[in-house]
Amino acid sequence: MTALHLVWQAATVLVGGGLLGLVYKGFDRKLAARMQARIGPPLRQPFLDVGKLLVKESVVPKDAVGWLFKAMPFLAVIASFTVLLYLPWGPFPAILRSGGDAILVLYLLAVPAVAMALGGFASGSPLATVGAQREIVMLMSYEFPLAVAVVGVVWRLATLGGGPAFSLGAIAAAPLWALVGPLGVIGLAILAACLLIVTPAELSKIPFDIPEAETEIAGGLMVEYSGVYLALFYLADAAKTIAMAALVVTLFAPYGIAGLLGLSGAGAQAVDLVFHLLKIFVVMFAAVTTVRVAMARLKIDQVARGFWLQITAVAVAGLVLLVLDRMVVG
Amino acid sequence: MAETQNVYEIPIGPIHPALKEPIRFTFQVEGERIRGVDIRTGFAHRGIEFMAMKRNLIQILYLSERICGICSISHPIAITLAVERAAGIEVPPRAQYLRVIYSELERIHSHLLWAGVAAHELGFDTLLHLTWKVREQVLDLLEELSGNRIDYALPIYGGVRRDVAPEQIPKVEAMARYYRGLLDELLDAFLRDPSVEARTRNVGILTAEEADSLCAVGPTARASGLSKDVRQDRPYLVYGELGVKAITPRDYGLEPRGDVYDKAVVRLLEVAQSLDLIEKCLYEMPEGEITSFPKVPALLAHLKKAEGEGLGYHEAPRGEVIHYIRLEAGVEEPMVWKVKAPTYSNLMSWVPMFRDQEVADIPIVAASIDPCMCCMDRVHVVRDGSPGTVLKEELLRLSREKTERLTRHLSPVPRHGGAA
Amino acid sequence: MTADQVKKTLASAVPGLEAELRSRPVGVRTRVEVPELWATVSREGLVPAVAALKAAGPLHISVISGRDAGEGIELLYHFAVGYGTPGGEVTVTLRVTVSKSDPVLPSICHLLPGAETSEREKIEFLGLSFTGIPSTAHVFLPDDFPGHPWRKDDPETAKLVNRLVEWEGKNG
Secondary structure, three states, X not given: OOHHHHHXXXXXXXXXXXXXXXXXXXXXXXXXXXXXXXXXXXXXXXXXXXXXXXXXXXXXXXXXXXXXXXXXXXXXXXXXXXXXXHOOEOOEOOOOOOOOHHHHHHHHHHHHHHHHHHXXXXXXXXXXXXXXXXXXXXXXXXXXXXXXXXXXXXHHHHHOOOOOOOOHHHHHHOOHHHOOXXXXXXXXXXXXXXXXXXXXXXOOOOOOOOOXXXXXXXOHHHOOOOHHHHHHHHHHHXXXXXXXXXXXXXXXXXXXXXXXXXXXXXXXXXXHHHHHHHHHHHHHHHHHHHHHHHOOOOOHHHHHHHHHHHHHHHHXXXXXXXXXXXXXXX | OOOOOOEEEEEEOOOOOOOOOOOEEEEEEEOOEEEEEEEEOOOOOOOHHHHHHOOOHHHHHHHHHOOOOOOOOHHHHHHHHHHHHHHOOOOOHHHHHHHHHHHXXXXXXXXXXXXXXXXXXXXXXXXXXXXXXXXXXXXXHXXXXXXXXXXXXXXXXXEEOOOOOHHHHHHHHHHHHHHHHHHHHHHHHHHOOHHHHHHHXXXXXXXXXXXXXXXXXXXXXXXXXXXXXXXXHOOOOOHHHHOOOOOOHXXXXXXXXXOHHHXXXXXXXXXXXXXXXXXXXXXXXXXXXXXXXXXXXXXXXXXHXXXXXXXXXXXXXXXXXXXXXXXXXXXXXXXXXXXXXXXXXXXXXXXXXXXXXXXXXXXXXXXXXXXXHHHHOOOEEXXXXXXXXXXXXXXXXXXXXXXXXXXXXXXXXXXXXXXX | OOHHHHHHHHHHHOOOOOOEEOOEEEOOOOOEEEOEEEEEOOHHHHHHHHHHXXXXXXXXXXXXXXXXXXXXXXXXXXXXXXXXXXXXXXXXXXXXXXXXXXXXXXXXXXXOXXXXXXXXXXXXXXXXXXXXXXXXXXXXXXXXXXXXXXXXXXXXXXXXXXXXXXXXXHHO
């Protein structure tokens, strides 16, 4: 594989991921609107929004720490798009891969949240400061169940000797469901549920859109951001949505349908890729769109308590089941 | 609070997504806890007194309707009651029933409006959209009956301006049936939804003692368990005969706590109560005149001769509205016209309600009294207030000058940041 | 609580206080008389009268309306006594007149905290002062608003609008 080839592939994934993120955002908004008895914006609205933001003035508040304020949107975009490079895309392996990339992805997913919090603190607005504090609390709340779910799955695979340890590529190649015993299946199901609950929190969507909470703190973290910087955060969010949904799919449903259809070659790859994207969409629709139309926004203390106690307990129970399964099945 | 270094201020308003109308809260916040609040009002003070100063009572009636778009029946009802009392005008029986029908329709649309806003404040936009969708039914009916969605111009001194025609009665009944059928769903969506309950239970508590001593009115007081409803306590129009009973959370089988949840309970149950009242009025309403002064010039002449003072009170959707008027024979303008809107009375209840709440509770607690700033920041009329009395033309000229001045002073804003 | 009882309570609290009963006929099928009491009370008699009303039943203050009556400032305290039972509430209006040379009244906030907004409003609009009021901050007008808009003799009021324009030019 030549370096040029690699660059070309990476560019495809990055551009494709960004576009896909915006398309999915369009579907998310349209479907949410239909569920709320509204007509909703056209599907291309996210593209129009980004286009509009790019030509708008980018205001940096007088009280802001300028360089930090401007740097954070770039950091968020870089981190969330980098995750795309570490994820396998259906039949195509990840562009960048190494042992332990599952752990790396976890850290990369946390970076946009940290970047948003720092940008919020740097913007010098009291509303953004409240938002930033909330973002940090959110991060600390959902990070542990998220880590337990991801690490639990890749650890179990490693114990079964499937490929390089803690690698997303390995888990995609060898779905765990068939390899573990009944206890393990229950454990996996629990972890999958936990990950689905963490997804809207990770993406700051209702009921977990607490750091932005429009009616409380007027957009919170984002309140001082405008123009290009806001567009960058918007893109980072779109990419992160795809990344998070793709992570769920890779960990728990890395199946293709080309084999069932009896296809092979380029046709099989194309069908599997489409199927993969469809699964990502289903995850997003189930964990983000429907949840955000069906609930009220929770409060930060309710969320922190919920994640630290209930969700963590459930995730640990899932992990314990996987450990027991390892003892029983080996 | 011995430690003050961790306390910082969060300004909310006058322009803020949580507020539908301008008011400014400055919260002293420690972490996510509210330690104190300073409330500034007056941002919607429109100087209606200048406009009303040189106007006769009929013109003031239409002005009173514009104090608030949502209470555009409540204020006219209060002022007509006050003027009828001051000038000794009788209201025909049918008109009294019609006034009740119109004001109960207004209550339904106002409470549904509140329910939608409350859902939005909680971040539950689906509920907002669905509530406002069903609210359209009653607005359509009001439009059918009056010709307008708001500002209905229905009450007039001595009666009402429009009758409910026989062919319109089925439409009113259909509206009542529609909401009866929906009521369970509404109660389900607001009172039995776990995420709504998590955000409203034990939030923004106003105890019964506080509500009583601060003279809270309307659903705000009733949610704290006070059986306080002008329609029940001080009968007017035909409310006494209709047997209105103040609704408290006890009617829903709950011990009142005075929190936001209880306020939702009261408002939703009042929608059902209003439906009952409307239907009762439809069936009991006698035939007959709808106004004792069909000709406006005769009414004006009568009002000009009148001398006296009167109080008009009404239970608006948000609580007690009261108008005081004093008339002098020989002049068309009133000596005094004093308007008190419900939010004026409930303003003080915000202080205990915000105590030790979280920042996240600010929007819903602020909304829980269903504030109406434009009502509160209202009006006062003193006839011939000063040698510097300003006429409408003068005000218009002044406001145009101001606009021009503002436009002139708008210099190009210096650009920050790099992007185009 | 009937109007007569309230009337007696008032009379015993403030010697010589005679409340006038102006009933309001209400109803179509069954006419009832809804009682309204109107009484003129001296500045000194205000607090005892309100205390007596408070003792008589749950007390609600609707609003205080006021006007510049030429030689003095006339305030009307609109109360309602005894909410909670159908038709059981009595409207009581206390009329207090203070001279312009000494426009001071006792605050009733210690008896009825809900009166604060209304009293503060009278401070900014009529230039009154209330002894013992918890806060004197403006309710509706800007803090540096000149004059008292409802006073007819206020020299500031005469130039109110012009000043308003100036003020806006200075600050806006």
